[in-house]
Amino acid sequence: MCHIPVFCWISATVLQNILEETENEETPKTLTGMYTCFLIFQTVQGNKKYSGKNALDIPWDKEAILQLSKLAFQHLEENSLIFYEDDLKSCGIDPSEISVYSGLCTQETVRFLATVFSFVHLSIQEFLAALFAYLLLRNDNRNVFEPQSTSQESRTTELIDFLKTAVDKALESEHGHLDLFLRFLLGLSLESNEKLIRGLLNQTGSSSDCRKEIVEYIKIKFKENPSSERSINLFYCLNELNDDSLVKEIQSYMNSGRLSEFKLSPAQWSALVFVLLTSKEKLDEFDLKKFIRSDECLNRLLSVVQEASSALLSDCNLTEKSCSALFKVLSSQSSKLTLLDMSYNPIQDFGVDLLSEGLKIYLPYYCFLCTIIHSIKKFESCTEHIHSVKYINICENYLFIILPSIILCCSLFSLSFCSITEKGYSALASALNSSSPLIELDLRGNDPGDTGVKIITDLLRHKGRGTCKLNELSITEEGCAALSSALCLNPSHLIELDLTENKLGNSGVTKLCELLNNQSCKLQRLRIADCCITEKGYADLASALESNPSSTLTELDLRGNDPGEKGVQLLTDLEMNENRKLKTLSNSNITEQGNSDVTEKGCATLSAALCSNPSHLIELDLSENVVGNSGVKHLCDLLNNQYHKLLSFCSVTEKGYEFLASALKNPALPLIELDLRGNDPGDTGVKNLQKPHQDAEKLNSNSITEEGCGALSSALGLNPSHLIDLDLSENNLGIPGVKELCSFLNKTECKLQNLR
Numbered sequence: 001m002c003h004i005p006v007f008c009w010i011s012a013t014v015l016q017n018i019l020e021e022t023e024n025e026e027t028p029k030t031l032t033g034m035y036t037c038f039l040i041f042q043t044v045q046g047n048k049k050y051s052g053k054n055a056l057d058i059p060w061d062k063e064a065i066l067q068l069s070k071l072a073f074q075h076l077e078e079n080s081l082i083f084y085e086d087d088l089k090s091c092g093i094d095p096s097e098i099s100v101y102s103g104l105c106t107q108e109t110v111r112f113l114a115t116v117f118s119f120v121h122l123s124i125q126e127f128l129a130a131l132f133a134y135l136l137l138r139n140d141n142r143n144v145f146e147p148q149s150t151s152q153e154s155r156t157t158e159l160i161d162f163l164k165t166a167v168d169k170a171l172e173s174e175h176g177h178l179d180l181f182l183r184f185l186l187g188l189s190l191e192s193n194e195k196l197i198r199g200l201l202n203q204t205g206s207s208s209d210c211r212k213e214i215v216e217y218i219k220i221k222f223k224e225n226p227s228s229e230r231s232i233n234l235f236y237c238l239n240e241l242n243d244d245s246l247v248k249e250i251q252s253y254m255n256s257g258r259l260s261e262f263k264l265s266p267a268q269w270s271a272l273v274f275v276l277l278t279s280k281e282k283l284d285e286f287d288l289k290k291f292i293r294s295d296e297c298l299n300r301l302l303s304v305v306q307e308a309s310s311a312l313l314s315d316c317n318l319t320e321k322s323c324s325a326l327f328k329v330l331s332s333q334s335s336k337l338t339l340l341d342m343s344y345n346p347i348q349d350f351g352v353d354l355l356s357e358g359l360k361i362y363l364p365y366y367c368f369l370c371t372i373i374h375s376i377k378k379f380e381s382c383t384e385h386i387h388s389v390k391y392i393n394i395c396e397n398y399l400f401i402i403l404p405s406i407i408l409c410c411s412l413f414s415l416s417f418c419s420i421t422e423k424g425y426s427a428l429a430s431a432l433n434s435s436s437p438l439i440e441l442d443l444r445g446n447d448p449g450d451t452g453v454k455i456i457t458d459l460l461r462h463k464g465r466g467t468c469k470l471n472e473l474s475i476t477e478e479g480c481a482a483l484s485s486a487l488c489l490n491p492s493h494l495i496e497l498d499l500t501e502n503k504l505g506n507s508g509v510t511k512l513c514e515l516l517n518n519q520s521c522k523l524q525r526l527r528i529a530d531c532c533i534t535e536k537g538y539a540d541l542a543s544a545l546e547s548n549p550s551s552t553l554t555e556l557d558l559r560g561n562d563p564g565e566k567g568v569q570l571l572t573d574l575e576m577n578e579n580r581k582l583k584t585l586s587n588s589n590i591t592e593q594g595n596s597d598v599t600e601k602g603c604a605t606l607s608a609a610l611c612s613n614p615s616h617l618i619e620l621d622l623s624e625n626v627v628g629n630s631g632v633k634h635l636c637d638l639l640n641n642q643y644h645k646l647l648s649f650c651s652v653t654e655k656g657y658e659f660l661a662s663a664l665k666n667p668a669l670p671l672i673e674l675d676l677r678g679n680d681p682g683d684t685g686v687k688n689l690q691k692p693h694q695d696a697e698k699l700n701s702n703s704i705t706e707e708g709c710g711a712l713s714s715a716l717g718l719n720p721s722h723l724i725d726l727d728l729s730e731n732n733l734g735i736p737g738v739k740e741l742c743s744f745l746n747k748t749e750c751k752l753q754n755l756r
Contacts, residue, residue, distance in 0.1 A: 032187025
């Protein structure tokens with residue numbers, strides 16, 4: 001209501017009058033109280049203006065108020081906003097005296113038509129209509145919801161029965177035109193508001209005895225599962241009756257962090273929706289994992305999703321039922337959703353069909369597809385000219401759904417880990433028509449089958465894309481050949497290709513090398529980890545990169561393959577070429593056969609190569625290789641060069657830590673991150689790292705004890721301002737170790753931001 005100018009005017013009028021005219025009067029706490037005070041103010045002002053007198057009490061004109069409120073009720077029943085002179089006369093109002101109600105009504109003379117009248121706002125009409133219904137019952141024992149008859153005149157209508165009928169009538173209203181009327185009517189039944197209109201009542205008497213009964217009646221109505229709009233209005237009605245028991249109950253569940261442990265009743269579900277929608281905090285993000293991970297919960301909270309700009313629904317056990325519900329949200333004109341994450345949910349082909357149909361219907365004919373990585377702000381910053389967008393992406397990280405744009409639409413398509421089969425791939429291909437120049441395509445972790453792979457290759461052959469993620473798709477050597485053939489027909493568009501965990505083998509890599517040999521190839525990032533590649537595949541890869549001087553490849557991920565010492569040698573020879581642009585090299589993990597990709601000997605070879613051409617490499621990942629202490633000693637020669645050092649799970653012991661400590665004493669060392677997880681330094685090894693100056697240090701799973709923690713804390717205390725991230729997970733620190741850390745945290749110079 002505070003966004004409605006007329007309500008702001010009413011509130012300002014009432015509050016100004018209360019603050020100026022009275023000292024002890026309380027400000028209205030409910031909507032009914034506010035509008036009742038406004039009616040009183042208009043009555044007093046009208047009396048001053050037209051009679052020139054200041055009344056000691058409220059100068060009610062009972063007949064005039066009843067006539068005007070009758071007009072309001074009749075037109076509310078007809079769902080009519082305007083009325084004419086004949087309507088005024090039928091209610092006993094003289095059209096020439098309508099100016100008396102200038103604060104409540106307005107009139108306008110239309111050329112060639114009669115003068116038309118209306119209330120200054122619909123809420124004024126609804127309040128007066130409720131006042132008419134209440135006065136008629138209290139003064140004349142007449143129920144406006146029942147046809148007038150002789151038998152009714154002789155029968156007494158109890159207030160509680162009248163209020164129950166009003167609740168039922170409002171719930172039956174398809175468009176909710178009686179919602180605000182009901183709130184006002186229930187509010188007028190409170191003793192505090194009845195006192196304000198006592199001058200309009202023939203007799204006053206406490207009506208508080210029916211309050212408890214009507215509150216319970218409203219709570220019972222929640223069991224009938226009314227629409228979310230009607231449910232929310234029932235909570236507003238409870239507010240008017242000063243009852244917030246349901247809201248407090250659900251808030252206590254939420255504050256306990258154990259909401260998912262409770263089986264909520266329909267009333268509690270409605271309370272949850274009400275709390276979320278009326279929260280003072282702006283509803284930017286809705287995360288289903290904070291509630292209950294189920295189709296039912298999503299369906300119950302759908303109106304909340306519609307109001308949120310981001311809906312995070314990943315890994316919530318959602319099925320195609322949720323896709324059907326979400327389709328309704330996405331097709332709604334009022335939906336504010338700009339980001340939707342539905343990853344790791346078994347929506348299957350039917351769910352994809354629904355979303356694909358939505359794509360066909362709601363995306364504009366001329367659509368530009370733009371990659372969005374983890375933040376919708378990136379999208380907004382580069383597409384300021386877009387008026388509004390709706391956007392679909394089902395992916396491991398995010399399912400983005402952005403609403404239709406007038407000019408164009410931006411999207412990233414990712415269908416990873418969504419149980420998509422050949423049928424789902426066909427639906428996707430149909431949706432991605434020729435007018436959609438997609439930049440990123442993510443199909444990881446699904447089972448396309450031969451038909452699905454063919455669809456992928458056809459898409460890549462005919463459309464330009466910047467990133468293609470096809471890992472864990474069971475692509476074989478034959479599929480890799482088809483893929484490479486398609487990419488070679490249009491080699492300049494692709495900048496990232498991820499084929500991790502596919503059984504490419506050496507033959508598949510050979511086919512990929514045809515793409516790498518192409519002078520037009522603009523590939524920057526290639527990930528072929530865990531692809532069953534041996535020395536021969538490494539040889540072909542090194543040869544292809546060596547023979548193409550215009551290669552733009554800067555990142556190569558070969559983890560989980562079996563290069564052997566010869567394969568490592570081939571890559572290091574390639575690194576020695578000063579024309580290479582490779583900045584990130586990942587060659588970690590121990591293979592299924594238990595062999596280490598890079599041993600101490602290989603580490604020596606690699607170190608020699610990198611020392612000869614160190615300037616371009618900024619990141620080296622040797623995690624899970626048995627480089628040992630000797631390997632660490634060789635790598636320490638590189639620590640004066642600008643790249644991150646990653647040595648997690650590398651079988652480094654106290655001796656290796658001693659080598660590292662010696663290298664780290666160099667004050668000009670540009671190292672900003674040190675990852676030593678999963679090694680066994682012992683307390684002596686930890687003590688050796690007494691003068692760290694890294695921005696981030698990862699020492700989890702290092703068997704650090706209380707004594708080692710004391711040494712570490714002492715070292716950090718010597719230079720507390722440099723460290724922003726410290727990870728000590730899975731160490732045996734104990735309470736004394738934590739106390740040692742607290743002495744570091746207590747230092748005012750401490751700049752630590754993340755402690756694990």
